[in-house]
Amino acid sequence: MEERCSWCGAAVEEGAGFRAAEPEGDRRAVFCRLEHVVPWVIRGAHWEAGSFLTDDDPDDGLGRCARCGGALGPRRVLLVRHRGEHRIADAFCGVDDLLAWAKAGGRWAAT
Numbered sequence: 001m002e003e004r005c006s007w008c009g010a011a012v013e014e015g016a017g018f019r020a021a022e023p024e025g026d027r028r029a030v031f032c033r034l035e036h037v038v039p040w041v042i043r044g045a046h047w048e049a050g051s052f053l054t055d056d057d058p059d060d061g062l063g064r065c066a067r068c069g070g071a072l073g074p075r076r077v078l079l080v081r082h083r084g085e086h087r088i089a090d091a092f093c094g095v096d097d098l099l100a101w102a103k104a105g106g107r108w109a110a111t
Ligand SMILES: [Zn+2]
Pocket: 005, 006, 007, 008, 009, 010, 031, 032, 033, 036
């Protein structure tokens, strides 16, 4: 199924791009690339209804925020990178930390 970037509207194919989810709110977003998370959050994070998570999926990543290391609460957000058959998930305590993480270049940021 073809999806479109929640920020720029570009087509995002299965096996590419990023999927974000707020499990408690049953909301989701799609991004063609990580950089588009940043303006999307700044402009108010307009989620779409529905989730891409199935009941079998863990909805809290590693159980800690990838940005601050804090516990994940009901406002937690999952970001899953699709890379071919691989799914690389990070979890955040909220969209603010997702924003900070994306701004910094995500998982591959030079520290
Ligand atoms: Zn985009």
